[in-house]
Amino acid sequence: MTTITLIHPDGQVQAIDVGSDESTMQAATRHGITEIVAECGGNAMCATCHVYVDDAWASRLPAMSDDEDALLDGAAAERLPTSRLSCQLKITPDLVGLVLRLPDRQV
Numbered sequence: 001m002t003t004i005t006l007i008h009p010d011g012q013v014q015a016i017d018v019g020s021d022e023s024t025m026q027a028a029t030r031h032g033i034t035e036i037v038a039e040c041g042g043n044a045m046c047a048t049c050h051v052y053v054d055d056a057w058a059s060r061l062p063a064m065s066d067d068e069d070a071l072l073d074g075a076a077a078e079r080l081p082t083s084r085l086s087c088q089l090k091i092t093p094d095l096v097g098l099v100l101r102l103p104d105r106q107v
């Protein structure tokens, strides 16, 4: 179990715990984070779990798959260079304290 930080579109900062086997999407939905819709349940088919990785962390994440890359092109909110799908992000020891910004819409 570790903690990550979410920044809501209104600037509110919220720390949530993430289990060792959870994706950041699963942790966010378990905490009732409404900005993460996750329509497909984490199967990399919907892009409604879109997040913006904080700039300081973006280069530390593993590369995205071709499927994730393609799905992000269809995200409801603007795609940015730091966009990722939270269902594809699991917290490894070097990502403890990760900061994610939540987009203003997912659909």
Ligand code: FES
Residues within 6 Å of the ligand: 025, 037, 038, 039, 040, 041, 042, 043, 044, 045, 046, 047, 048, 049, 071, 085, 086, 087, 088
């Ligand atoms: S939950 Fe559907 S792509 Fe992440």
